Amino acid sequence: MGVCADAVVVADAGADAGADAGAEADAAAVVALVTPPTRAARPRAMLTPPPLAPLPSAASARPPRRRKPAEASPASTHKKARRDASPRRGAADRSGASHAPTADEAIAAAATTADAAAATDAETDCAAGAADARGEPAARPPVTADQVRLVQQTVMAQITGGRGDATPNVLADQATAVIHDILEHVVRDGESNSIVLTGPVGSGKRTLVDRCLATVTAAYGTPTTPKPFLLIRLRGLVEADARASVVAIVRQLHLEQQITEIANVAFAEALHTILALIKQGNDRAHLPLVFVVEDISAFADQPRQMLLYNLFDLVQSRAAPLVLIGTDIRTDFVESLEKRVKSRFSHRMVSVPAATDSVTFLDRVRKRLCVPEPPAPGAGLALDPAYAAAYNASVRDALEHGALRATAMAVFSSSQRPHDVWTACIPSVLALSPQQPLLTVTAPSPGAGLHALSALPTMLPLDALAPLESVLLLAARYLAVVHQCADFSFEMVHHIYKTQFLKLRRANMAVWRFKKAVVRKAFDRLVLLELIGLSDAAQLKQPKAFRLYAFMFYWPELDAHYLRRRRGGAGPADGPAASGLPGTGSSEGDDVLALWCRQSS
Amino acid sequence: MDAPSDAMLPSAAATAAGPATPPPPCDLFPGREAEINTLTQLAQLPAPKTIFVTGPPASGKTAVCRAVFPEPRHPHVDAARLHVPRLLFESTLDALVGHTLTAENGYAPAYRCETMADWIFLLGRLHAENRLMPGASGASEPQRFIVVDNAHLLRNFPDVLTPLLRASGREALPLSLVFVTHLPWSRFMAFSPDVTPLIVPFTAYTAEQRLAIMARDCPPGEDPEFYTWFLHILHDVFCVPCTDLNELRYLASLLFPQLQACIASGAATREPSDRPKLFRHLGACQHAAGERLWTRELSRTEWAQLAPAATGAAEMAAPVSTGRRLLPLPYDTKFLLLAAYLASANPPKLDAHFYTRSGPEDGARPRALTGRGRGRGRGSRGGRGRGGTDAARGAGDHAAVAAAAAAAASTLAQMAPHARGPRAFPLERLLAIFHAIVPARGTKRGVAGGVRSSAGAVSTHAQVALLIALRLLLRAGGGGGGTGPGAAVGGAALRLDDVRLKCNVPYELAREVSASVSFDLDIYLVDG
Structure with a gap:
């Protein structure tokens, strides 16, 4: 050695x-x-x-x-x-x-x-x-373009594929065992049960359930009945209301012929009809039902919690072999249940953690960014093993030392969703080319992916504002700073614009002077961009010019923005500033705005 | 020696795109190369299920999306047309299966789809039956994109927007949603707090890019250099109030014929030596008419009527269609409106000074106490035969008002009238002021004044109801019934006895109305 x-x-x-x-x-x-x-x-x-x-x-x-x-x-x-x-x-x-x-x-x-x-x-x-x-x-x-395209396709498919068998959550072993146990019992012994998995988005709850279903199917499926249970999936986001869930159940059990009129039936009645119909059939009578309910807390928001009550009641009363597996991101799911529902729930809750330490998290992130090695033998073009290895090394390197590490750690400490890192990597993956065949994450590109987490202020469309619109925003800020008015009307802003801004002692203030209607139009555009909004709904009853508006963002960010822009304008590398045109991007306009910003504070 | 690497690019593009949609040429969209590149690659690679295209208005989002995701294959939906979510579901399904609404099928959609759950179910079934993409160009590009324009309007349907953003039920389908909106993601975060889609930001155009895009509108046969010169001047003036490209192009299309007309008339040529002359001409047009075009005070049609006749700035500044803007109100109703404006503008405690008749020498004219005409320097106080005691009292009050105004110079109190807007007032006050300011006809018509007081009261109430119905007066409380416009118009629910009103008329309009009845509004107004 x-x-x-x-x-x-x-x-x-x-x-x-x-x-x-x-x-x-x-x-x-x-x-x-x-x-x-x-x-x-x-x-x-x-x-x-x-x-x-x-x-x-x-x-x-x-x-x-x-x-x-x-x-x-x-x-x-x-x-x-x-x-x-x-x-x-x-x-x-x-x-x-x-x-x-x-x-x-x-x-x-x-x-x-x-x-x-x-x-x-x-x-x-x-x-x-x-x-x-x-x-x-x-x-x-x-590296040929085809090879690059192949890597892009593989990685994008892994990133965007949603359910990833590529990255089983190693922390979920306990939960896997519990779910597997429950499913085995219901298939083998007909034992009903209910369980709720909780864990953050992207922690792999659904993947876990799917895997357990697959293993149980493989273990207990027979040639005559390949699936040893009847699976019904309900999505809380779309099928929460009673009618939609009944329709979904009927569709998934293929009972459309038997049940045509479902609109005006109470949920409990419909459920019992469905169960009776299943019992009638010879081939499926003995099969247990497995309900997989995603976002189960959405059903708890429904009036009287009909679906949950009936399903838990079926589990409790052992009328039919039935397993209810719920998944949710809320850990306080039980608290949202009514008393009668809560008493029927088995209170088995298993949490699926996304990641406990940064090493596992980074490992999970990396797995989907890498291409499989050795490359999976597929039809057509095969990936060059050397290139694949080089690419994977570049991913590893970026995650260990590069800018991607900062991003990943920021996600780890905030949302713990690997999807956020993957989304942030999409621009880099798209940027792969024969000239640049390896993953290079330079810096969090503005506006992409992680923007929502790290760079919220720059998401404001302040750069897109015309100078007059900027002036009006700053006039509203003047009201907030000098007059301590949190809310402002167009008349107030126009008053400040006229009496304060236009009095600035600068050379060329004439270009800033506009009729009231023009100013009003600029003001309306700020409303359109939702930089400002009505302070409350009652303002709609006021005359238009006197409706009170409020900032829809943290307004002190304005100072930073306009003072920074001025500095940027002075820099040599600022493209728009070099244009020499008055108006947006010109250094003169920025000077006036920065001066106005400074003077009014 | 750059040849190998350069030559690789087209071949890469060719192999990637295949026989399917060619990437849109970047020169159609100057300054949008990065965005086009990103979206094109997303169209060719396995794309995220939700793509969020955001950028300021008029930054080419919709146009680029239309080019990258061409229409018959990828459905485009404008959320502004969706007043119920059903339309989103049915129109996308129609487009996905290639169904068109015709008279033969009774303009019925291919599938009836009311709810999100139905939509997802139908999508899944169509995909399983392989009917999702008729006429597809093969398996090379299996995914399709639904482009939702004005996606911020979908926020009216939170039950739909959240599953759409989170791609609920679409995980296994090769179907991506592209949300196009001018709002940043932070305005959508409440609908999907824990799932962030891929954000494709469109940056605002720089001044050069705006000019380059506008230069492509150069009329045929025109010297491009001359047109660019014109655009520079136009841009310099109008990019200060608004940088919206559509607005600028609209103005350019209206103002450039002026310049051409000037040249055609022989007053100037396109030569650089004549540029100052043209500049002056254009400047006159811009300042006189540009702002009116800008605020749509003049429509395109009105401009077309006006422009050929107008030679100087004065004509362009003159009002074209006064009839449209002036309120066609009866004579007395105008005074009622002015009385309402005064009641909203002035504090009630000063009413006594404005409207009391102190003596016979005053006649019917009320007296103005502190008529400063909103800083217009009218200063028309005194000089109206004021009695001695009245003068002293008035001077004292005026001093108090002035002192208060001075003390509050830099505080919120100074902003108060701007903040508060029009005051609410009871009907009695309105009628009192109305009777004080309306020219007393009794002096001219003898006994007619006596008739007013009985029969006129009814008609005055009718006029108040009319003004409320026209939304020139707003109800600020009382009066019973609902507060919607329907309740005001209906009249049955409106009890005028205890109603409180507000005047919904800006100062400019009030002045116009007062001028039309030769009434001096300014001397009645208290400033500040």
Whole structure:
């Protein structure tokens, strides 16, 4: 193991150097892509080669990357690494002479230790891809568009697929056992029961129930009756009211022929009719009923809780073998029950935690972002194993060190829904291309995915406002700051606009002077954008100009916005500010707004 | 040497798109490249079940969605047309199965679908029976998108919006919903607090992008450079009140013919040397007429009638159709309206000073005490033959009012009239002021004044009811019955005896009305 450990260190050094090289090369590639391909630019990019040769000092200065010691059995990964080595070597050889040391070393290291395989893959591909993008001679691009598309399809299908068998919740083992037990008892012994699973959205409640149903079906299904129970699913969000749930039950039991008139029947009556009809049938008479009720607390909001009462009553009275499995996000489901319903409920509640620690959470997040390895044999195009490994390594890297980690940890500490992280990753997955075949999450892109969590202020459409509309917002803010008026009417805002804003001593205030009707139109647009709204419904009875409005957001954010915009306008890199046009984005308009914002506070 | 990587892009696009919908050309939508790219890729990859497209009004959301998700294949629904959720369900099902409403089928939908549960059930059945996509281009692009425009209006149906946002029941279907709205996600969060969809933000256009898009409206045969020059000037003026692209394009389409007419008349040419002259001409148009077009005071048709005749700014500023704007009220009703305006504007404690008749030398004219005409510098107080004691009392009150106003200069009290709006007043006060300000006909018509007091009372009440029905007066309480407009019009529920009213007329309109009956409104108004 001592030899092996040395090899690991070497591999790490090489890998890190390679990572540096890759990063450098990436930067160069970006430069080459951004600057127009003039003749002057390209030789420069080629003449200043990134420090491709492993720099011992730099490599040793960086701490070796932490790796999990056992990701797979050594033998198999060893074999796999060797199998992967040959295409990689080819790619590295083709990638240009300057890369040879890194690539060779990387491949040697990969051949020695299986652990480093993924990382070196990443660097090789990265370097090769960068070399290609930079325009160095390459016979064949290392990653084709088809391959990228395949990864995108796989990952998007996993992210958006909803129910994921790919990521069973390891924390739900106890709940799985309980559900499985209950289902087994009802199928084998005809024991009725009821249970409610609680857990946050995305914790895998439905997946868990589905899996248990599948295993019980597999265990007890016979050739004559492949399903040992009658399954009825009810969704609280859509089928909560009595009629809709009866219709849903009838449809799922295929009793439409027998029951045609269901509109005017009481729920209890309908349920008993349904049960009687099932009893009549020869083939299904002995089968137990399994109700899977999602968002069960929605049924508790219904008048008299008819469905819950009747189902719990059936369970209690053992009239028919019946199991009720409810799922909900509310842990206080029992409290919402009426007394007579509560007394019939078995009070079996099992909680399904989403994640207890960040490691399991990140692991869950990662599993759906990665492509299956080895790639699933599918019809048509197969995914290049080397690319798959490199991609997965990039995902792992982003989750361990990159910007994605911050996002994931923010989600972990707030909602614990892996879906939020996946949604935030969609722009990055869509951005994959042959030039950039690996997942790179730069920063939480504004407006996408996680916006709702982290960047709520910037969701306000303040940037889209015309200058006059901004002035009116700031006038309303003036009222709040100076006059302590939380609510304001158009007349008040117009008064401030006329008497305070237009009196600002600036050079060109004439462009800000408008008729009242024009100001009114700008005010109405603020209402349309729901930046301001009627303070209460009674205001509708007031004359239009005097209806009281209130901010529909936390108004001190305005200060930050307009003062920041001014700073941004002064910066050199602000695109709109450079236009020189008065109005939006122009530095002059921003100056006036910022001055007005400052003066009025 | 960039050739390999460059050449890869089209091929990638070709293989990805396949024979199905080609991605919409980005040059149709300047500045929307990133959004088009995202949506196109979503259309080709397994997409999230809920996509939330948001961005300010007139930022190309709907147009881009129409291009990326073309109509016959992907249903488009405008939530503004849905007054009941049933229409959403039935129209989407119609579009998904390719059913069109015709006279033959009696304009009946393909499926009758009242509830969300029915909709989900039908979608699932259609999908299972493989009828969801007739005429599909094969398995290469199996998913379909339902684009809901103006999605914020769906918030009226929370029972529908929540399951739609959370994709309840659609998990297994290749069917995504695209919500298009100008509101941010935070306004929808209450409907789906724990599930956040994929948000595709459309940013506001920059000034350059707006100009580039407007430049594509250049009339055929026009010099594009000249048109761009025109747009710059227009944009400079009108982007301050509003940056809405549709508004700007509307104005450009109306104002540019003015410039063309000016050139056609030979007053100027398109040469750069004549630009200052054209600029002056355009400036006159913009300032005189632009704001009226902007606020829709002038409609497009009226502008078309006015514009060819008008040569200078004065004509354009002149009112076109005064009849439309002035209230066609009877003479006495106008005074009633003015009395209501005064009753709403002035505090009741000053009524005595305004409307008492102090002596025979005053005649029928009431006296104005603090007529400052809302800061218009009229200062028409005194000079009306005021008695000595009255003058002293009036001066004292005026000083008190002024002192109070000064003390409250920077406090909420100064804002009070703006905040409060019109005061509510009882009917008696309205009638008292009305009788005080209406020109006493008794002086001219002899005994007619005596008749007014008995028969006139009935007609005055009828006029008050008329003003309430016209919503020029609002009921602020009392009067019995409901408070809706129907109750006011119905009259049966309205008891005028104890009603409290408010005047719903802005100052500008009140002035117009007073001018039409040659009544000086300003001298009666207390400022502040």
